[in-house]
Amino acid sequence: MTAVRKRARALVAAVALLALGVVIAPSQSAGADPAGVQRTLDWEQSADRTLPAAAPPNLNKQWATSYGATNVTSPTRDGSYAARFELRKSDPVVSGSKRAEISQRDEQPAGAERWYGFSINLASTWAYDTSAEIVSQWHQCDVGCPGGSPPLALLTDEGRWKIDFRGEFIDLGPYSTGVWADWVFHVTWRTDSTGMLQVWKNGERVVHRTGATHGGGPRSPYFKLGIYKWDWNTGAPSSTTQRVMYHDALRLGDERAAYRDVAPERACTRAVPVPSASATTYEPTNPPANAIDGNPTTRWSGQGFGAALILDTGALRQLCGATVAWHRGDLRWNDYTIHASQDGVSYAKVWEGRSSGTTTAPETVLFTTGSIDARYLRVSFWANPENDWASITEAGPLGL
Numbered sequence: 001m002t003a004v005r006k007r008a009r010a011l012v013a014a015v016a017l018l019a020l021g022v023v024i025a026p027s028q029s030a031g032a033d034p035a036g037v038q039r040t041l042d043w044e045q046s047a048d049r050t051l052p053a054a055a056p057p058n059l060n061k062q063w064a065t066s067y068g069a070t071n072v073t074s075p076t077r078d079g080s081y082a083a084r085f086e087l088r089k090s091d092p093v094v095s096g097s098k099r100a101e102i103s104q105r106d107e108q109p110a111g112a113e114r115w116y117g118f119s120i121n122l123a124s125t126w127a128y129d130t131s132a133e134i135v136s137q138w139h140q141c142d143v144g145c146p147g148g149s150p151p152l153a154l155l156t157d158e159g160r161w162k163i164d165f166r167g168e169f170i171d172l173g174p175y176s177t178g179v180w181a182d183w184v185f186h187v188t189w190r191t192d193s194t195g196m197l198q199v200w201k202n203g204e205r206v207v208h209r210t211g212a213t214h215g216g217g218p219r220s221p222y223f224k225l226g227i228y229k230w231d232w233n234t235g236a237p238s239s240t241t242q243r244v245m246y247h248d249a250l251r252l253g254d255e256r257a258a259y260r261d262v263a264p265e266r267a268c269t270r271a272v273p274v275p276s277a278s279a280t281t282y283e284p285t286n287p288p289a290n291a292i293d294g295n296p297t298t299r300w301s302g303q304g305f306g307a308a309l310i311l312d313t314g315a316l317r318q319l320c321g322a323t324v325a326w327h328r329g330d331l332r333w334n335d336y337t338i339h340a341s342q343d344g345v346s347y348a349k350v351w352e353g354r355s356s357g358t359t360t361a362p363e364t365v366l367f368t369t370g371s372i373d374a375r376y377l378r379v380s381f382w383a384n385p386e387n388d389w390a391s392i393t394e395a396g397p398l399g400l
């Protein structure tokens, strides 16, 4: 989404300049990020491909080898380039430990609200180890701060993704190697009850906490990406001697940003499982469960304009569209609305329109609101040219 927007803006700018008779060379700054995106590090800009000699502009270098951080053309999460981090147990100590990291400068204002979107690909050699390592961290400011452990970190530990949030370990399930995992962190950096932490993993919201998010100091924590493995310096047990991972699609946003501005781009094509369905009304022979059984010959039927089918995905995640297949959908159109909800009580409209009337197959609709966090979808029937019966053979949400 961002790239499309950037390309569109770059084109408009180029056309405007050409109209003025100005000849322009391809420029690093041709496109503008959405308001609120402070920094994009997707490695597509040649000015950012400074590795391994130096960190990209306005970032700090924390590796000491020729392989610590490099640019690669495969694998990539977006575009043609990504970054590759490699740390070996035998590497020199950097900034007090074993690390290969790129760091933001310690210049974040106090009380900042920040968005961080990025994608990590753990190499297939990323073997199980009882010793953990940090792959993204938010470091307490350096001067006039409590110091100590980072208030927030993303780790791999004993085969699993984990978040260390102020000393509490939150287990986010087993990691897979050789694939991109997309992460979005939204943090309001506060030392009092007004703080907030939200985390999405591959579009699913896996953490939502309120309260203090760091321990104090005159500035908010700053972000670091790359590999930090302290056990290789302290001599604690570890069964590995090398770590390699890839990093791409980093976007840093401020309080004006939204999820879609920083999240790695995804097409709205992922079918989201629906464990249960209900309805405001139904006839006993055609219950709501028939609309999620995967069988195109069974259906939910409810009588009356406004009759609604409610799909429960069981968890909050970024939903962006839906597929709906109508009984007799090749013989009659249906006017319907889709509303989305986080709690099953408060709903917001995300789409309204008319089915094609030309097919019984599932038809895809994309939310006019863009993607949103939701658990429930309500599909409400309003009209068809034959009768006042809502009859849906299959329906399901689409997620990012």
Ligand SMILES: [Ca+2]
Pocket: 042, 043, 044, 076, 077, 078, 079, 080, 081, 082, 248, 249
């Ligand atoms: Ca890239």
Ligand SMILES: [Ca+2]
Pocket: 290, 291, 292, 293, 294, 295, 296, 297, 298, 299, 393, 394
């Ligand atoms: Ca069915």
